[in-house]
Amino acid sequence: MQQETGSPIQCRLASAVCAQLHRAYRDIRFYPPGHPSVRSSLDALGGMLTSYLEAHGALMLEVQENQLLCDGQTVYSYDTGPDNLAFLMFRDGIRSLSFHPGLKPEEIEAFATCLAFVDNLLDAEHDLVTRLWEQDFEHIDYHVADPFLGGEVLREGEIDALRETVLRRLDEVKPETETSAGTTTGELRQVEPRTVDLRGLMSGATELDPAERVVEEASNLVHDFLVVLLEIAGRAPEAHDHDAPLARALATVVDLYADDLNIEGLELVLAHLQRMEVQGRCPAGFSGLVMSRAITAERVGRLLAARGQEAPPAAPSGYRPEQFLRKVLPWVVPALLEALILAEDRSLRRILIAILESGGGISATHLIPLLADSRWYVARNAVQLAAGVHDLEILPHLQKVARHPDPRVRREVVRTLDTYGSRPSVLHTLALALNDEDSAVRTLAARSLGRHGGKEQEAQLSAHIDRRDFDGRPEDEVDAFLAAYANLAQERAIPLLDRLWKRRLFAVRPLAVRAAALKALATIPGAAASASLRDAAKSGEKPIRKIAEQALRATRSGEQS
Template identity: 25%
Template sequence: MAAPAKARQGELGAEIDPLSQPENKEKFEVAKEFTFHLAKGIKNIGIYRHNTAKYPEFLQKAFESLTRFTEKHGPLSLKVEAQCFSLFKQPVFEVTEGGDNLPFKFYRDGIRHLIFRPEVTSDELVTFVLIALSDPNRGEDVLSQLWKAGLEHIEYVVVEGFSVGEMSEDDVQVEVDQIVGYLYSRLRSTSEDYLRFARVSAEDLDMKLEGVDQVRGAIVSGETADEKLVDRLQEEIKEDETTRLFPKILSAVFELMDEGGITEPEALEEIFTQLLDSMLLQEDFATINSLLVKLRSMERDPAKASLAERLRSFFQGKMADEQRLRHIGEVLNNTRPKQPQDVFRYLYALESRSIITLLEILENIEIQENRQIICDALASLGKDDPDPFVKRLQSEKSQLVRDMIYIIDKCDFADKMQYFGETLKNPNLAVRLEVLAMLSRSKSEQCRRFIVTALDDSNVQMRIQAAKVLPNMSPAKALQDLLRVIKSPEFDKRDLKEKTALFEALGSTNQQGALAHFVQLLSQKGLLRRAKIREDKLLAVTGLGMMPSIPAYKALQAVVEDKSNDAEVLTAARRHLYAMKKTLFGDQPDQA
């Protein structure tokens, strides 16, 4: 069975030149640009080795080229050969005559592939270059330095040298290269069993390496790994399974699509569905989003647009299935995602038909940060239809009402103030206060009228807050609204705290009508109703204290000079007079 497989692969290789495809050609050119700037950066670092602060600047263009490649095409995998780095079996970096043989430094230590992942940082690239420039004769070899550096986003495939029986080192190396080449090809295979690339069995190797002699009784010796090394390896394996596995699978699937290995839409739909469910179980939202990005990128290619559009529409439909969304809801209800923006991007990619399901999920989530993720997504999905959000404004759940207010405000619906005004009837005080604060930020007459209705609210806190915000919207109209309440027969029944708040609000209008009302109250005389007159004068003094002006200052001065006033009134007047003098004149003596 192995021979026909080889024949098919040979025929396929003869028929298809990878660089004949525009996307592969683009990958090759960008990779070549990266290695060109990398070589220049290495040369500059070698010349100015003492100027360590300049290293990132020397490698900036190389980093930009690498970032451009990985953002569009995913990981950059370069094959390491003795004299060059290659991509699609074509050299992208060759050793120049008289130049330093950079590829051989890696090749000598058994490194056969270098993989630069999309998240690679400038610091990691600098570290990688410094390792490449190091002299193994004066310190550790390249492989040991790479191992110790622990570059998270730069990976490498290594072949360790060893000896077997009477075979020469060159013979062993040839056979080992065959093994590694086969293992790596499983990641890029176009054969029918490509989905098993991550599970290579011994039988697979027997089929492939039929020309390689089997060696019995080989003895492998070495040092036992310590606990720290074992723990580190376990962590790396765990990370590989949780964060690197799916991007690799995805890259392999798209590479097969590019090379024509899979052309049936139904087969691709089945693959993507299984990938979606697996990634959701691993909570790998970043890879799901990258899959959508790749499909949108394919849509720009006329030759692939039809298939890519069909696959994207199908995939987004599966993303929006109620069962999958409720699974995400369970995740958000139990944990805080490490990358919340990835969850938001997933929900942002849905369509408006998912709004009702997301609203039902929102009601059960208790973690505030996760509620925010869903609210932001709903604000994007529901910007054309306010009804689902408006219907929930009268909910008994105060947090849900706050979320609906946030969404409606963010969507900026034309009638949003009307919706907020209706929410002032909500039985929950916290909701009403929040709506009142939101209405006060608008200067519209419609919002002002809604706030005026709150002056007659059943709750004293609402009435006080409404009185405080009205002068900021329209002082002249606030004067009339506040005087109406103050002069009403029911005002005397209200407690002193509320009365004081309304007089302070009246004074903050800084209107002539307010000053006249205060002066009228202060001019009251009589032996009857002394307690009522004293209270009125104290309220008037409080109101005058909120309108720093020369007329108000003189009115307070007159109160202080009138010795017929009660001691409590005189004390309050002196206190407000002193504060107003500092406001109007600073520390200068009174010139009035």
């Protein structure tokens, strides 16, 4: 019974492998060496082959003219022509192909490359079989039908047995005459340049349509591959380790969906795995293990970059990758942080920060290294994220960053420290920030001290207000200092505020300072502050009188409410 149920699963896996082999073949042909699409296709092919070989042993494929068979069932078919892998192998005499356990990534890449460039061979006698023979594969076997032997099949082992003889005979061969292809110069032979039909290469309507169909077929086969893997996951509890073939295979499926910007596919994988965890069919945390293995910073960046107006055509309408990333946030924080470091676009950084902040805080161990980063925006983003951590371990690092050379970072440090409340070390750092050379830093620090400080911070604010340069500071900063001082000192602040708004005998303070003092008085409850405002409302100076009247009205409305 097990054999009957296992055979269809094996064939479906084999079909997925063949579809991915075709995809790798196509990408190697279409893209330049080293292109990310080529690497992704080869990695996915390696993952699928490894999963099959570890689960079922050697993969044996029968090669027919336009299809590949596994256990007598068709697992690959395509229109006969140069894009049909079965046709390419059958044409050159290959009648069967097998992959064996222990298969190495470099063997997979070499085999796919041989297929991709078989039509580029200039010498008609240097066919696919010769190219494969030269590779001397250790874990790939193939059988060849030799027409000179009446169509009998030669195993690769028999070909290897002939290798030494052929090489020895080649060493004995000495060229005696010049060939008709051109004159000989040293060891190089001049050949006539071949004409390339550029028009034929550019008119891809007829040649690329079949390849586009393969993309759709491959997408369906990835789904089928996922279904098979989920069946295995539900029946093989021992296969859920981080390095187990099952986890690697599921991560490969996630890779493929992510590379295709297929958010529905990604959410499908996550939903199935989480459902299986709830049902007890796989251990808790297995879905996170798969996602953490597959979601990289590069893929995060590509998923989010597709949100823009110039999104790749693969991105569907209503495309919202951030919703998926929020669902997997607990497992992909390192990838998101790395993507945040790499992101050059400001809007992309804002999206990443919003996603990271949506999870209720990030571990300090993730953020501490970023706080020391030399790039100001990396440090600032890490400081911003630290506001949701509230881990005392990170406080010394924030206090160190409070001395960062870039004021944008220092401002963010003050905002973040404000979320840590009235801890003595926090208040000490905020008090030091009152002396910062940047007005915005001083303003933020004063406001924070007004919310969290005590009598010590009251005295520190008063000392700054009494400085000779205070009157010349920006209006927002003056407002912040006086409001913070009034909030901490309450009625004790009235004498100082009265001195600020009243005219002096030989000098008059700037109107901005006098107005700020009146607004600060309006925040102090009690008769003494109201009396001071009524005195200001009787002033002979119209601007002061108007500001005081507005402050009194605000005070009365506040008392009534």
